[in-house]
Amino acid sequence: MYTQVWKNCHASVCQLSFINARGVCVDTLTGFKVKNYLITSHNAFTMDKAQLVEIAFVGEDANTVTASMRIPYAEFNNEHRIGVLNNNGYYAVYDIDFQEFQKIPGLQLSKRREFTIGSQVVSMVFCCGLSSLSLRQGYISSLGTNNDGNRFIHVDGHLSYGNGGAPLIDPQTLEVIGILTYRDIPATSSFKQIIDAVSFNLQELKKVETSVKFGGIDPIQVLIANQNQLKLLAKSIYKYSMTNHPMAVTLDRIITFFDEDVIYHSEGTKASEEESDIFFA
Numbered sequence: 565m566y567t568q569v570w571k572n573c574h575a576s577v578c579q580l581s582f583i584n585a586r587g588v589c590v591d592t593l594t595g596f597k598v599k600n601y602l603i604t605s606h607n608a609f610t611m612d613k614a615q616l617v618e619i620a621f622v623g624e625d626a627n628t629v630t631a632s633m634r635i636p637y638a639e640f641n642n643e644h645r646i647g648v649l650n651n652n653g654y655y656a657v658y659d660i661d662f663q664e665f666q667k668i669p670g671l672q673l674s675k676r677r678e679f680t681i682g683s684q685v686v687s688m689v690f691c692c693g694l695s696s697l698s699l700r701q702g703y704i705s706s707l708g709t710n711n712d713g714n715r716f717i718h719v720d721g722h723l724s725y726g727n728g729g730a731p732l733i734d735p736q737t738l739e740v741i742g743i744l745t746y747r748d749i750p751a752t753s754s755f756k757q758i759i760d761a762v763s764f765n766l767q768e769l770k771k772v773e774t775s776v777k778f779g780g781i782d783p784i785q786v787l788i789a790n791q792n793q794l795k796l797l798a799k800s801i802y803k804y805s806m807t808n809h810p811m812a813v814t815l816d817r818i819i820t821f822f823d824e825d826v827i828y829h830s831e832g833t834k835a836s837e838e839e840s841d842i843f844f845a
Contacts, residue, residue, distance in 0.1 A: 566686065566699060568735075568738075569686050569735050569738060570699050571624065572738050574623075574624060574699075575624075575630065575668060575669055576597045576598075576670055577595070577688045577697060577730070577731065578594070578621045579592060579593075579595075579690040579695065579726070580619055581618040582614035582616075583614060583634075591611055591614070592690060593608055593726065593728050594688070594689050594730035596688075596731045597668050597669070597670045598670045598671055598673060598822060599822065600659065600660060600661040600670075601646065601822075602619070602658045603657055603729070603743060604655070604728075605655065605656060606655055607656075608641075608658075615636065616635065617636075617640045618632060618633070618634045619632060619634075620632035622696070627695065627697075629695075633664045645658055646659055652712045653818065654745050655729075655817075655818055657818070671733075671739075671740050672737075673739065673815055673818070673822055674734060674737065674739035674815065676739075679704055679717060681705065681706060681707065683703060684735055685717075685732055685735070686700065686733045687702075687730050688731060688733070690726045690730075691724050691727065693725065694726070701735075703719070705719060714813055714814075714816075714817075715813070715814040715816060716812065717732060717741065717813075717814060719810045719812060727810075728744060728745055731744075732744055741814070742813060742814050742815065743812055743818075744810060745813055758795075759795060759798060762798070763795075765791050766788060769787055769788050769791065773785060
């Protein structure tokens, strides 16, 4: 069964690498193609340090790149984004109707709204910045809803850096039933608290730097360096730590957009951004 899932779905899953001005990859996400659109995590909206985004699909061996292209991040986010930035839906949709991706097949979205705990599920993810696609299997362990009304499928398994935006697939129908979210985990709030505390400490230290010296050494600079090291350590631990509580947002808010009568007018032209915003608000 899992072999068939891999053969039928691997070609539609891609890695998004966000590259800064120095050519360094600062973050990665997983995404997947549906029709001529790319679906991924809402974290794609907030890659502030990125200058470029590279989109790459791989072949059946999980490594050979079958199609790829680089786009300026500002262009990707401003011109190819579908809908509004703050959609509170834990997903992002981009128009990737490019010649480079014409031969890439798309996945099918499930219109199911009811899910059974204990059902088997499969995900395809790019892990920890590596360029190889991985197949993971598990089962639905729970279901939940947050304060914004988003419904989530809880999966028995684990998630790591790079997994956000990956498709959660029903292995029986080969349809996508959810979008994995990695950054929105319990550790996120703790990480933000640490970063906020360090940022506050740095602001206070900068107010008094160079005012005190002992034996030619500025102790404030030592403390500033210490706080910066603490920030780097916290980011590294948060970035590469795994969570054993993976969740996937259901497709309730996104499925309407992919109905044929929503994407296209009767004349066959694409819906305007204003119309798209209605479905993504």
